[in-house]
Amino acid sequence: MQEIAYHRPxxxxxxxxxxxxxxxxxRFLAGGTDVMVQAHQKKLGCQAIISLRGLKELRGVxxxxxxxLLGAATTLSQVLADPFISQHLPVLSDAARVMxxxxxxxxxxxxxxxxxxxxxxxxxxxxxxxxxxxxxxSPEGTRQVAMSEMxxxxxxxxxxxxxxxxxxxxxxxxxxxxxxxxxxxxxxxxAALDLALINxxxxxxxxxDGGSIAKARVAAGVVGPTxxxxxxxxxxxxxxxxxxxxxxxxxxxxxxxxxxxDSHRCAAWYREEMLRVLCQRAxxxxxxxxxxxxxxxx
Amino acid sequence: xxxDMEFMLNGQPxxxxxxxxxxxxxxxxDELGLKGTKEGCGAxxxxxCTVVVDGQALASCIYPALEVEGASVTTIExxxxxxxxxHPLQEAFVKHGAVQCGFCTPGQIMSAKALLDANxxxxxxxxxxxxxxxxxxxxxxxxxxxxVKAAAEEKP
Ligand SMILES: Cc1cc2nc3c(=O)[nH]c(=O)nc-3n(C[C@H](O)[C@H](O)[C@H](O)COP(=O)(O)OP(=O)(O)OC[C@H]3O[C@@H](n4cnc5c(N)ncnc54)[C@H](O)[C@@H]3O)c2cc1C
Ligand code: FES
Ligand code: FES
Numbered sequence: 001m002q003e004i005a006y007h008r009p010x011x012x013x014x015x016x017x018x019x020x021x022x023x024x025x026x027r028f029l030a031g032g033t034d035v036m037v038q039a040h041q042k043k044l045g046c047q048a049i050i051s052l053r054g055l056k057e058l059r060g061v062x063x064x065x066x067x068x069l070l071g072a073a074t075t076l077s078q079v080l081a082d083p084f085i086s087q088h089l090p091v092l093s094d095a096a097r098v099m100x101x102x103x104x105x106x107x108x109x110x111x112x113x114x115x116x117x118x119x120x121x122x123x124x125x126x127x128x129x130x131x132x133x134x135x136x137x138s139p140e141g142t143r144q145v146a147m148s149e150m151x152x153x154x155x156x157x158x159x160x161x162x163x164x165x166x167x168x169x170x171x172x173x174x175x176x177x178x179x180x181x182x183x184x185x186x187x188x189x190x191a192a193l194d195l196a197l198i199n200x201x202x203x204x205x206x207x208x209d210g211g212s213i214a215k216a217r218v219a220a221g222v223v224g225p226t227x228x229x230x231x232x233x234x235x236x237x238x239x240x241x242x243x244x245x246x247x248x249x250x251x252x253x254x255x256x257x258x259x260x261x262d263s264h265r266c267a268a269w270y271r272e273e274m275l276r277v278l279c280q281r282a283x284x285x286x287x288x289x290x291x292x293x294x295x296x297x298x
Numbered sequence: 299x300x301x302d303m304e305f306m307l308n309g310q311p312x313x314x315x316x317x318x319x320x321x322x323x324x325x326x327x328d329e330l331g332l333k334g335t336k337e338g339c340g341a342x343x344x345x346x347c348t349v350v351v352d353g354q355a356l357a358s359c360i361y362p363a364l365e366v367e368g369a370s371v372t373t374i375e376x377x378x379x380x381x382x383x384x385h386p387l388q389e390a391f392v393k394h395g396a397v398q399c400g401f402c403t404p405g406q407i408m409s410a411k412a413l414l415d416a417n418x419x420x421x422x423x424x425x426x427x428x429x430x431x432x433x434x435x436x437x438x439x440x441x442x443x444x445x446v447k448a449a450a451e452e453k454p
Contacts, residue, residue: 003299003317003318003319004299004317004318004319005299005318006299006301006318006319006362006364008364008365008367029362032360032361032362032365033342033360036321036342036359036360036361036362037341037342037360039319040340040341040359040360041341048318049318049362051362051364051365053365077354100342100431101345101430101431101432102355102409102412102427102428102429102430102431103342103345103348103355103356103357103409103431104342104357104431106354106355106356107354107356107357107361191430192430192431193343193430193431
């Protein structure tokens with residue numbers, strides 16, 4: 001790493017003020033697992049780092065009524081170890097479990113994953129399915145951006161330069177005693193330390209009598225420039241009986257809204273086929289978590 | 299930009315001048331002369347540079363040096379007793395043939411140390427998951443897992 005000024009502000013206000021003063025020469029750093037790799041590759045392109053690690057405003061996981069407030073600086077290890085998250089938001093624990101390695105999960109943050117806005121970011125599809133809301137702070141005040149509005153292109157988020165993501169607000173899918181569960185699956189060449197060839201998350205809500213799927217959210221990554229909600233699959237599932245058949249129909253509907261491409265890591269046709277497989281498997285796992293056993297083909 | 303900072307290194311307080319752009323790995327090897335921690339990929343992907351900071355295994359090659367201010371850092375040099383007798387994990391690695399070329403060994407042992415400190419009796423799955431970020435080109439991993447199991451069983 002070249003000569004770089006390193007700031008460790010003691011408060012969010014101080015961090016925002018520093019960034020305002022230093023402008024484009026400064027980058028925020030949370031866990032640094034993206035920033036420091038870019039520095040190693042000499043692609044950092046900044047002269048100053050503003051560390052967000054010490055800021056208590058970005059830490060912790062709290063419940064406020066039916067809303068979970070997930071601090072942006074929460075590490076993936078903390079997500080994984082949180083018993084409340086694994087009970088109520090298993091779709092997010094699934095993603096944390098398959099990210100990087102222990103060494104990386106111990107420092108990488110959820111906020112950093114969102115702000116990096118990589119098409120393969122593993123927490124992004126779960127957060128899309130959970131309809132999380134990003135809370136951004138700037139010297140001018142705070143604003144909220146829905147996850148579905150957060151990604152503009154590869155590695156390009158809707159946050160403005162100088163904004164800090166403080167936390168994500170997630171309305172508990174199980175609020176009001178609703179039967180809801182989700183699951184996330186990632187396809188990669190290696191179990192650890194590998195980016196997704198594709199990844200997919202599903203969150204399902206059952207009708208009060210349990211006889212049908214009242215609401216469904218499906219999102220996939222590496223199927224286009226940004227992670228995407230898959231509206232056709234959601235429509236195919238909504239109102240359907242919670243069966244393997246419904247999952248198969250949802251899988252068949254996939255692909256139209258995607259822009260799947262060949263890449264040096266994977267051919268497009270394989271991504272497309274596997275998207276259908278992951279959709280059925282993740283759906284089956286979500287239903288299993290609701291106590292409904294389904295057998296899916298493939 | 300340079301800054302004086304203090305932290306605990308292998309149980310001893312140290313005071314060093316760290317640079318803004320420096321990684322913890324560079325600080326340990328180049329400033330403090332602790333060459334036990336290795337650099338493989340330099341990008342977080344191989345685990346050769348693993349050290350333990352406040353109980354957590356992490357990749358020192360992508361960890362900013364200035365972030366350890368006030369923290370407690372343990373490296374491979376901190377494991378043997380002052381009289382030179384090896385740590386049970388080191389003994390177990392030797393005994394089980396878990397060391398071949400040895401380049402990955404400090405990182406493997408530090409990952410295992412963080413695991414056993416937090417969870418003295420891990421199952422095989424937990425061992426494999428704790429070590430998933432440590433690549434080894436020689437052993438085929440089996441001996442490493444056996445060594446960690448053996449060291450865990452030895453602990454009271
Ligand atoms: C070995 C290795 C394996 C990896 N494996 C995976 C994987 O399996 N899946 C995956 O999705 N990713 C993976 N990654 C990528 C990376 O670890 C994740 O994206 C991680 O979540 C980034 O978090 P961080 O806190 O380290 O981000 P940082 O590097 O600190 O920051 C990332 C970006 O976000 C900005 N930023 C961070 N926090 C905030 C905030 N609160 N407000 C405003 N801006 C902010 C930074 O300025 C920077 O541009 C891997 C990385 C490495 C090195
Ligand atoms: S040298 Fe740090 S992970 Fe490879
Ligand atoms: S012993 Fe040679 S790389 Fe592991």
